[in-house]
Amino acid sequence: MDNLNRYGKKYLIPLASCLFTTGAKRALLCDLQRQRFMPVPMSLKDLVTDYKGKRIEEMYADYPEEEHQTLEEYLDFLLEGEYIFLSNTAADAERFIDLPLDFLPSGKIQNAIIDVDGQSSFDLHKIIAELISLDCIAIQVRSYRLMELEEILDITTATANSNCRNIEFIIPYSESIAGNSQLEEVFIVHQRIGSIICYDAPENRSDWYLGNQIRVDYTMQHLSDETHCGVFHLSYFSPNIPHFTEAQLHNTCLNQKISVDRFGQIKNCPGMATAYGDIKDTSLSSVVARSDFKKMWTIHKDEIRTCKDCEFRYICTDCRAYLEDPADDYSKPLKCGYDPHTASWEDWSKNPLKQSAILSYGFKFTAI
Ligand code: SF4
Ligand code: SF4
The missing domain is CATH 3.90.930 (Outer Surface Protein A; domain 3)
Known part of the structure; x- marks a missing residue:
């Protein structure tokens, strides 16, 4: 008492x-x-x-x-x-009034993913130029072929004098990064580089630069294509105001996102089945203007089966590319092993009820 x-x-x-x-x-x-x-x-x-x-x-x-x-x-x-x-x-x-949960979308593209592999034949600089003209703020480049530091700096330099604030690279392990003793100086010049993730590395480790502003992660995991994406884990949650407010009425992965997959197809994200044209003959701005392209932007957790009962729903990201029921846009993300009705996690890839969806997507079980 x-x-x-x-x-x-x-x-x-x-x-x-x-x-x-x-x-x-x-x-x-x-x-x-x-x-x-x-x-x-x-x-x-x-x-x-x-x-x-x-x-x-x-x-x-x-x-x-x-x-x-x-x-x-x-x-x-x-x-x-x-x-x-x-x-x-x-x-x-x-x-002491309540925190306003309004999220005011700009309607513009905020973030983009560009995938490349050894067969990609599109012009990366042309895509960057289009993203700049769309005022894109964050760009993620995911490479399934060797990408040396020189190419990373070339892509980053192409965003000079733009509104782009952050570029993230996911690339195979490269000695031009891991063996480079000048990275701190490189990052001072190229401060738009927010992080670099090197997969197929000989060890798991993280190096920080510019006083914990830029991180280079090395992971032993192997990535071969876009199907690595969309995995859910407690450590991926984002308990911050922008994410929490966006999650009320918008999709926390695909809202205001555009992507070009490794074949040059323009999509909401490289893992999605639906394409809206080839980057060689379709402009990103013409795709952004389409209302069907923006349908995914507003599918939010309170509408998604199982997620709507989950206490993590406003800090969890979403995935619309890999679903428990691939035919239903409002189905729970396939790669989440959490059950809010029992408050327990399981290995999603071993759930017998997910096996037919797993087969239909043809995953190789790697994650980042
Ligand atoms: S929708 Fe899924 S696969 Fe696509 S970027 Fe988001 S998490 Fe990754
Ligand atoms: S059930 Fe849905 S909201 Fe909950 S952790 Fe899984 S994906 Fe996130």
């Missing part, structure tokens, strides 16, 4: 950036400012929701005595984590 004695007359005010998401079995507490999250019992979420702006003594009066120990523990947890604060005045409850 320590908290009742100490704080009984005070009012409970949740922090605006600490939000609960209700799942089928439990809730998720997301601290969007400090970018952390944790599953919590539904009763903890109910406590904060029901007693927002009310006195602590009201809470204790409503709950039977045998549950007061749980109230003590919940309040300790909420106060120590700074998910709530206690105020002396009821007026504070009015002053």
